[in-house]
Amino acid sequence: MAYFYIILKLVSVIESMRFYKIPAGSLIPTIMAGDWIVTLKVWSTENLKRRDMIVFPFPPDPSIDYIKRVIGLPGEKLEIRKDLVFINGELIDEPYAYFEPKERSSRQAKGLTDVAPVSRFGPIVIPEGKLFVMGDNRYNSADSRYWGFVELETVKSKAWFIYWSQNPDNDTFEGINFDRIFKKIE
Numbered sequence: 001m002a003y004f005y006i007i008l009k010l011v012s013v014i015e016s017m018r019f020y021k022i023p024a025g026s027l028i029p030t031i032m033a034g035d036w037i038v039t040l041k042v043w044s045t046e047n048l049k050r051r052d053m054i055v056f057p058f059p060p061d062p063s064i065d066y067i068k069r070v071i072g073l074p075g076e077k078l079e080i081r082k083d084l085v086f087i088n089g090e091l092i093d094e095p096y097a098y099f100e101p102k103e104r105s106s107r108q109a110k111g112l113t114d115v116a117p118v119s120r121f122g123p124i125v126i127p128e129g130k131l132f133v134m135g136d137n138r139y140n141s142a143d144s145r146y147w148g149f150v151e152l153e154t155v156k157s158k159a160w161f162i163y164w165s166q167n168p169d170n171d172t173f174e175g176i177n178f179d180r181i182f183k184k185i186e
Contacts, residue, residue, distance in 0.1 A: 016041035018157045020055065020067065023168075026135035026142065027053070027067065030096050030185060032177070036164035037067075037185065039157035048152070049073070050092070053159035053185055054133065056150050067159060068143050069096070072132030074152070079123035080145070083138060086123075096136045096186075118145040129153065159185040 022035045030053070031037065039055050048054065050070055058064040071085060071092075072078040079086045085094060126132050130149035135141025144150065165180035 016043070016157075017160075018055065019163075020065065022067070025100075026137050026140055027069070028100065028137040028140075029098050030069075030136050031067070031159070031162070032165065032180070034166045034168040034175075034177070035162045035180060036166075038160045038163050039067075040160050041157050042155050045152045045155055048131070048155065048158070050087075051096075051186075054131075054150075054155050055157045055159070056133075056154050057156070059147050059150065062154075065156065068133035068135055068141070068150075070131050071134045071144070072126045074126055074128045074130060076132075077123055077125050078121075078132055080118065080121035083119045085134075098137045099139055100137055101139065121145050131155075161185055 018039045018041065020037050020039065022031050022033055022037060025033045042048070042054070048070060050073060052070045053067055054070055055065050055067045058066040072087060076087050077089070079089075083097075083099060085092050085097075124132075126149065129152050131152060132144045133150050134143040134145065162180050162183045162185065165177035165183075167175035167177065169175070
């Protein structure tokens with residue numbers, strides 16, 4: 001009987017897995033262009049929290065899946081001052097935030113070439129049923145600062161780990177990033 005439950009659990013996990021190839025660097029350094037990631041289906045949005053990496057339909061074009069980090073939750077007051085994020089007036093700890101100068105950016109987020117980085121934003125109150133998301137690579141991420149909130153009900157999955165990583169400009173053996181393979185996404 002114990003084997004039955006193990007098999008049932010294994011089937012459940014496999015069924016909830018989704019696989020994505022990351023095409024751009026909006027989540028550098030956590031997720032790089034060329035990373036292939038595994039995500040787990042979100043069965044209930046009640047368990048989503050700040051810092052989770054989520055996959056959702058891109059609000060301006062729902063045929064495209066996007067992945068970003070949850071920064072603000074429903075009902076919270078969010079403000080960005082000098083690149084620092086404040087929730088309900090308190091500075092939040094963001095060890096993952098990366099500020100790559102746009103001049104050095106090799107793969108820019110679509111539509112951001114002539115747009116200055118958003119170093120100041122808000123204050124705004126995040127409506128019920130919505131999330132405020134951002135990329136870790138703050139100067140190179142099309143996110144809630146540009147196109148608004150993500151509907152909670154549209155969240156598809158949550159990032160789990162990187163299962164393959166290859167430099168997109170080098171498809172040879174030397175381009176494989178072995179140190180990133182099977183790295184948990186946090």
